Amino acid sequence: MFPSKGVGGAEYPYVLVGMIEAWGGEIVDYPERRHCCGFGFRQYFIKGNRGYSLSNTHKKFESMEPFRPDMIITNCPGCPYFLDRWQYVIAETQGRTYGQDGHGIPVFTYEEVAGLVMGYDPWDLGLQTHQVSVEPLLDKIGIPYDPAKKYLAKNGKNIGEPKKPHCLK
Numbered sequence: 213m214f215p216s217k218g219v220g221g222a223e224y225p226y227v228l229v230g231m232i233e234a235w236g237g238e239i240v241d242y243p244e245r246r247h248c249c250g251f252g253f254r255q256y257f258i259k260g261n262r263g264y265s266l267s268n269t270h271k272k273f274e275s276m277e278p279f280r281p282d283m284i285i286t287n288c289p290g291c292p293y294f295l296d297r298w299q300y301v302i303a304e305t306q307g308r309t310y311g312q313d314g315h316g317i318p319v320f321t322y323e324e325v326a327g328l329v330m331g332y333d334p335w336d337l338g339l340q341t342h343q344v345s346v347e348p349l350l351d352k353i354g355i356p357y358d359p360a361k362k363y364l365a366k367n368g369k370n371i372g373e374p375k376k377p378h379c380l381k
Contacts, residue, residue, distance in 0.1 A: 228287045231322055235329050237285075244275035250298065251290030269298035273310045273317075280312065283349055284319045295319040300343040303379035314381045316344035328355050335361050345381065 220226030229239055248255075250268030255261045272295070276284075286292045296319040303309050303316070311317040319342070320328075327337045328350075334357045339346045350357055363373045 240279045242276040249291040249294045251294045
């Protein structure tokens, strides 16, 4: 809103980048990094614009694919939802997946990553609600989790497991 007041400016904001670097991550500056995910409120809330929403996300994934990111960290509340869910839609409608071995690219809010860095259980953070499976990334970066607790509520009751997508592993 006030580009001159932002840390790093409007084009290269540094707050999220600074967190990622402090946590040991590497920033990938792919061509569409500053491009909207497609949520943009009116793009999605108006039914006739939903194709525009999906095309924005598709454009971002095509742009980042050559860089093979391990994960996507966002600071916008719409981005994690759309970047996660549209991967499912693209996989189911086009048979196309991003990420390694057909798993997709896990998408996190910075709050979720902060929770993981601080040692919170991934399932307590709600990571089981993501369309793209987070387990391959958790394994890669050494975050412990119990697969048997993935779909258990705090009281130990099974909350139900969603159906698995056809194309997205």
